Amino acid sequence: MTEYDVIIVGAGPGGSVAAKVAAEAGLKTVFFERGRKPGEKNASGCGLGPRMWRTFPEMMKELTPENVPSMRMAGCVMNHYLDKDLKERAIEMYYPTDSVTYEPAKQFITMNVYRSEFDPWLAKFATDAGAELRASVLIKNLVKNDAGKVIGVQTEKGEKILGKIIIGADGVLSVVSKMSGLNPRWLPNQVTIVPQYDFSADRDKIDKIYGPDGVLADAADACWWGVNFPSAYQVIFGDGFHIGLGSWLGQWTKNPISHINKLVSSKPFQRMMKAIDAKPREVHSHLLPWAAEPIKTYTDNVLLIGDAGGFPCPLEAEGVFPAMETGKLAAETAIKTIADGDTSKQALKLYEDKWKKSSVGVEFEAGESLQTLWRNLFFSTQAEKNNMEWFIPAYIELRGGHYDWSEPHIVRFRQIFKKLRSYSQDVIPFLQKYVLPVMADVMEEDMATLPFLTQMMENLKPKKKK
Ligand SMILES: Cc1cc2nc3c(=O)[nH]c(=O)nc-3n(C[C@H](O)[C@H](O)[C@H](O)COP(=O)(O)OP(=O)(O)OC[C@H]3O[C@@H](n4cnc5c(N)ncnc54)[C@H](O)[C@@H]3O)c2cc1C
Incomplete structure (x- = not known):
């Protein structure tokens, strides 16, 4: 039987970084991939955040459109707000801000x-470093000793491979987490199901609209917020885009596909598709x-x-960087503990100590409060109360109500305030119940600024009675 220092199951972003570092x-390292090549099975997770460049500068400087042709920069995020009749009520664009x-x-x-290009590109760093990649191999089980401790893996064909440390990098349906007893199954509030459509589109037309000098100047990520579908994300690539939406398993009240179809068939979405000549592809x-905190991530050997440990961030489920970061930390742990012989x-x-202190661990300090807020706002179409029913009109009133010249502006302002006050019975309990807990988790100082706010409110008396 072959024996390795480190066996890694999975050649996604987490597995490849762990294999490279080990x-x-x-260390004598092998990483297994059930697909014929890394990325063959991975169609999702394609928006790469700046922390990847910060933590892995040497690798990331080589990510260029020459070796990853689907690459497109998202210079900003575009928000679309749709009302209950799927009518577009507002569009806004956000570039990185001054903070x-x-x-x-x-x-x-x-x-x-596209992951079909990114994953093989990343895996090559590991093989170049000397890790052995065994593709088209499905790991079906773990090998345990008489004391019940994991000492290796077993392939679908029955081959047993032994190792000092086994790293589960095998994604959401991890064999390693299940068979080691670390996570027999996900709870419905820890995992989402995400239907996603991939569209091809005309590269030049995308450039003209979303490209660096296009009409929308780099708007290559978009969010579609709706009253009657859970929030959806759009990721635009060199020659196509993804549209997807998800919610926790315990929260769906309708077939998720019906929600994505509703959005795709809406007029504003169809208009966007027409503009870039989009055709359904996959x-x-x-x-x-998508959990408030990761599961237990270690046991003997x-x-x-990454996903096997429940690491996607609790705010937006960014998962590629957390997989790479935890891959690096796991390999560093393997290097030390193997050297120590324990x-x-x-x-x-x-x-665990390492990841809790890392940029990934910090994300989970507000995990619970963030997820509760999310469940009760952008995914509230499936919750007890659909808060998007008031949120979208109230937000639009606040941001755009003054773009109306039908009255003297001061009269418009009074109309806007009156309308906003009509939402207060929804807004105030919502802020107290869902927003303040997030602020309390996030803030570094106590509410020392509150007396100042109270003072400000006291000065807010009408000058003239209407
Ligand atoms: C629809 C969707 C959109 C997303 N969008 C983003 C995004 O824009 N940005 C972002 O950062 N994250 C995104 N994510 C999350 C991101 O895709 C994951 O968090 C990330 O891929 C996790 O990496 P990983 O290496 O842990 O696991 P994976 O990427 O799942 O890789 C696991 C690998 O292991 C292999 N494997 C599995 N089981 C076995 C086995 N038994 N034997 C051998 N091989 C096996 C698989 O084939 C796969 O290659 C998205 C996720 C979804 C579902």
Whole structure:
């Protein structure tokens, strides 16, 4: 039987980075992929955030349209707001704002790439570092010793491969997490189902509208917010785009496909499709862990990274960077514990300590409150109360109500305030119940500014009675 220092199951972003880091340190490393090549099975997760460039600068500087042709920069995010009749009520675009401190992130929100190109590109760094990639191999089980501790993996064909440390990088339906007992199954509030359509589109037309010098100047990520469908994301690539929407398994009240179809058949969406000559190309449906916190990620000789550990961020389910970051931390843990000759769960707790302190761990400090807010706002079409019913008209009133010249402006302002006050019975309990807990989790100082706010409100007395 072959024996390795590190066995990694999965050659997605997490597995490839773990394999690269372990192999570079001289560990005998193998990573397994059930697809014929990395990325063959991965159709999702394609908007890459700036933290990837910050943490992995050497690799990421080589991500160029020459070697990843589907790449397109998303310089800003475009928000579309649709009312209950699917009529577009507002569009807005957001570029990186002044509070952004990481210099490169001032230029873009995400870089968008197809995973079928990105994953093989990333895996090559691992094989170049000396890791052995075994593609077209499905890992079906774990090998355990008499004491019940994991000591290797078993392929679909029955081959057994032994290793000192097994890293589960095998995504949401992880065999490693299940068979090691770390996560027998996801709870319905920890995992989402995401139907997604892929459209081809005319590259020149996309450029003219969304390209660097296009009409919308770099709007290459979009969010579609609706009253009667859960919020949807659109990621635009070199020659096409994805549109998808998701919600937690425990929250769907209708077939998810019916929601995405509703959006795609809406007039504003059809208009956008026509403008870039979009044609349906593929239909996908994926599970994605989206939890308030990761699951337990280590036991004797086993570590879980990326989706297998429940690492997508609790705000927007960004999962590629967390997979790469936890892959790196798991490999570093393997290097140290193998050198020390102790890969017990006590020694591997080091991994948890590392990720909790990392940029990925910090995300989960507000995990619970953020997810509760999300469930009760942008996904509230399936919740007890659909808060999007008041949120969209109230938000639009606030942001755009003054664009109306039918009355003297001061009269318009009074009309707007009156309308906004009519939402207060919804807005105030909502702020108290869902928004303040997020603020309390996020804020670094206490509410020392509140007396100042109270003072301000006291000065807010009408000058003239109407
Ligand atoms: C619809 C959708 C859109 C998303 N959009 C984004 C986005 O824009 N940006 C972002 O950052 N994240 C996004 N995510 C999340 C992101 O895709 C994942 O978090 C990320 O891919 C996790 O990487 P990973 O390496 O942990 O697992 P995966 O990418 O799932 O890779 C696991 C690999 O293991 C292989 N494998 C699985 N089981 C076995 C087995 N038993 N034997 C051998 N091989 C196996 C698989 O074939 C796969 O290659 C999205 C997710 C979904 C579902």
